[in-house]
Amino acid sequence: MKEPLLRLEEVSKHFGGLYAVNRVNLDINSGGIWGLVGPNGSGKSTLFKTILGLHKADEGSIFFGNRSIANLVPHQIYALGLVNTFQVPRLFHTLSVLDNMMVAGRGHQGDSLINSLFFRKNWQKQEVELADRAMEILELLEIDNLVGSPAGELSGGQRKLLEIGKGLMASPTLLFLDEPAAGVNPKLGRKIFEKIGDLCRKGLCCFIIEHRLELLFDFAHWVYVMDKGQIIIKGTPEEVVKNPSFYQVYLGD
């Protein structure tokens, strides 16, 4: 059997007495869109943050490939190829949209003090390449006309798009998207999913939290359903939809 890309074994995270994530086991194999749904407060975002090192898991182990990542800090986890996007966009407000994208660029030589100061030639070419890449992604997300504006002046939906753009810019192996279509108009929401779907066919792997099931279930090939900190259902979208407890915890009657 194929080795899973990401594997969680009995992962728990509690805040005081509240188990936000309670003994979660899950596997993400490479390629495609993996969904995570559940009612508000069921621990989806906490699970993401725990995987990405923003929270430290209280129990259990997390493996990326063969490597345990439970004790790594966020920038080390990024270095392995797991990239986070925040549910509420966290942008660099006074920096331009372009600079926001450029910060996310992976392996930029100019990010080091010595290179930036003394070896300017080393990264000039890379800078231009990354700028081109940033423009491509911004065009894809249809916010390329805002390239020079400070990120703080963007509207809520545009911020969401830029947050996704930063995630894509980071050349992820596994990209975590926390409600990418929330606050975006329906047409663009679908378009975002189509673009992500295209990228996933080329080898990207996405783990997505989304409440807009009509979108997620069209694109995801495997869905985990969480309730009260635990994974209660897993399967293909068709299987999940047929499961009666899915209606009970999530959709209502």
Added chain:
Amino acid sequence: MDPLVYLLDFIVFIGIFSILSLSLNLEFGFAGLANFGKVAFVLVGAYSYYILSEIGVPFYLCLILCALSSAIVGFLVSLPTLKLREDYLAIVVLSFGEILKLIVKSEGWIAGGVWGTPVSPAITIDGVSSRVDALVNIGLVYFCLSICLIMAHFLMNSPYGRVIRAIREDEIAAEALGKNRARYRAQIFALGSAMAGLGGGLYAQYIQFIDPYMFVPMLTFTVWIMVLVGGPGNNWGAILGAGLVTFFDRGANIAKDYLTLPIDPSNLQYIIYGVLIILVLLYRPQGLVKESHVKTKALDRVSHERTTVEIRRS
């Protein structure tokens, strides 16, 4: 006193304080590190200069070593504090400055303790007037200032500067994008301290005297006023702020010597500082000069592309 010497003295002070405000601007303006202990690193620079010049090290090496020793001290101080929240960092470095002051005050063997000690000037030319002396100092100070300015300018308009500004805006988001914020902050803190140390060395050799009372927290806050008024995040703003504040500071001294006023102008200057800072923070919180974009090739590239796209469309 010769009025021209007053003017030249004023220019030297603008240069020295510009170096200090550039260094604080690097830390606070770009990286968001509230260094309320700037004076500590000026002190390290000034006392290193004295100690090194006493053992006969040539002045240029003295100045380089001032910067280096201050950078090392800055780096060491930064280690325990950079993971703290901004306000804690401010308190820690503020008290660090006071501790250093108390050490040089009570340890008389270092540099004369409370009595202070004379410092030999960097460049001595026999038999010249104080005008020429001041001119030589202007040359030296502005040479150092241009090195600091060029460094700060290139560094902040590079990918590194972009990351530094990103960490200032949102450290968690920057960390999630693979930037090791503790390392970046330690580097900036060391760099800022190096500049402050250089400024301290230049100050000591220009005044030709150091004592612990020159390094009071007021000096830190003077530099803060320069950065806040001039515009945090803009190097030219920092220099403009240094010019303005030095103008009030020196102006008060000149007024004291030449005019008969019912009040002491050097007390008046603190009122002016207060009013200035309130006015700027109320009506122009970004400072007199605004922070500019990160200017790298990426920006040229994109603006070029945009114009070609627009031409194609029209």
